[in-house]
Amino acid sequence: MAGWILIAVTALFVLWMILIYNGLITLRNEVKNAWCQIDVQLKRRHDLIPNLVSVVKGYMEFERDTLEKVVSARAKALSAAGLHDRAVAEDLLTLALGRLFAVVENYPLLKSNENVMQLQEELTSTENRISFARQLYNDLVANFRTKLEVFPDKIIAFLFAFGTAEYFSAEKSDRDLPAADISIRRK
């Protein structure tokens, strides 16, 4: 009798461990997926920028500086390694692009150009997608991290050596604030 009880308890314990383990794996995969989504969108943006630059170039003789900044920011973002560095580089690229679009507003010829408008819409959309994908990713990471720390998941995570996940952000907090462009004003 006692043997049966022991077997039943062990079986329940194993089942319980499997459930928690599976839960953690699911969460980790969700985080991974969310990261892929960010990656896809970042790549999309990097691909769109050369198009935009080539279209805009002809019109903006006096704004070489702004354009060059976008190009160099893109190059930096492409070469950045590590989550934090990439986040910083991508933020800089966002800023540079924002400035470029602000300048485009001053060129009526550009504003009426169908091609430019389409590219602008695509880039704005990509920009949003990046920040949205990032939002989701950071939410999931926060969720995953809490799970790793609470009891009893903590034990399972420790036993199977689950690594933690890193936030994708340039700063400590994951709050995506409206990008403040103070430097424009100071020019």
Place this chain on the structure above:
Amino acid sequence: MPLTFIDIEKQKSWRISFLFSFLLLIYFCLSITLFQSYFILSALFSESGLMKLWNQPEYLLISLAFSLIVAIIHFRFSAFGAVKSVMHSIGASLPDPEDGIHKRLMNIMEEIHIVTGNRRHMKCMVIPSLSMNAVAAADLKGEAVIAITEGLLSRLTRPQLEAVVAHEAYHILSEDCLETTVATSLFGMYASAVEKLEDFGYEDFRGFHPGFLLFWILLKLSFILSMFISREREYRADAASVRMTRNPLAMAEALHLLSRNWTGVGMISSGLEMLCIVSPQTTDLDESEGWWADLMSTHPPIRKRIEILLRMAHASISEFEEKADSKTEIQDISDDGGTIYYALNAWHKWQGPYGITELSTLRWLSPLTWISVVPGRRVERASENGLINALFTNRLNQGKEELSRFTCPSCKHPLVTVSYEKTRAYRCSFCRGILVENDKVPRIIARREKKCPDRIKSLAKAVVTDNQRAVVIKKLKGTDIKTKPLMICSQCKNPMFRTFYSLAYMIEIDRCGVCGVTWFDPDELEMLQCIIENKITPDAEL
């Protein structure tokens, strides 16, 4: 308030199952009552003796079984194809990828899918109507659609459209939408049955039976239930939309636009109003607060929704300020004793800090720009701030325009005296609305110098037809057409009432009864003139 989509997911599972079982219970009760009364009635007419039948337990069992079968069949058909039938009834179609504006909607939809982690596939559709509204629907088959009218699509800026789509997406993800869509299609049948009873039952008393009374009570109960849920979930959807787009002001602006414009009464039937972003038939109840209104109205007051959103905007600007403060020294900037300003530019990015002189040189600053003043940290329109408004007046003065004693009720801008159809009127140089003294209105509409453009003509026709429908529907339901106090008169500070110019010319205008002036939003005066000149009458089909 759910913060992340993970929270929403967690929350919805128990809520939906609870609500569904409750709705189903009501539904079964309804069917049983219906059958009961039918059997009782037929027993009365056949004079075979009511009591004899009533006492047989088999009878009860049979009616129960029968109603169950009918209920299941009805449920199966109404809940599964609900989205298709709703979209068909409002004539929505898929967006055209060649069209720039439609493409934008498709892009936004894609973005929303990303932020929600692709948990649910949502289609977007366009309703070919000039009115301004958005509808979301979902059914048991797993189909979900967000439909937006052409009118709304063309009038909203990108951030505003994002906010609206995010709001609707929340309804779908939280399964609010599934509840309402199914409830709408489930109870639609009974609603029309009862409406008929109300029309004929009382006069012809033989058709009325106590059995129907219970049935009627149950029906009203089910309405109250679905409406109660609807009101608080609008707040939650607003909050979720802000959480997604991080832009409370865009949502507030979109709501403001929706509250002032024609939201498509005739097009969206009263059964579907729970699915809309703003109720197509605004009543006094919708704009009032208190427990009764909370219970009976499908949508919360827009005023209150905007207020909450502005408070959120305040929270987000203080975070921004912290960031900005660390980078610049405030003392350099402020030039009038410590007051500094932040302003929101056309791309919905906060800019600043500025001193008042710096602010006055900004070319993009308009009466409708959102600003945040420190100290105080209130988020408001530039025109609501006395000091900044004085700047605008100054600008107008430099333009050598003749300023009148009136100010614009919507942008608080001083109105410029203009000559309109050879008489005096006051135009807001910012929003292009026109203020006319009441005695001059008949003069203006009697005269016609310029020809009425086709755009105004078709708009007037659509608006008049829609307003006519609204009036007919309200009359059928026995409710009065009441005026809505939406703006404050700039002269006497009394509320201005939004009402029809007259029942013959159904264009909505804002009127101040104390000062005797009428405010026309852009196009409203032209539409009124056009109606009278071209003898435009509403389309009769109803």
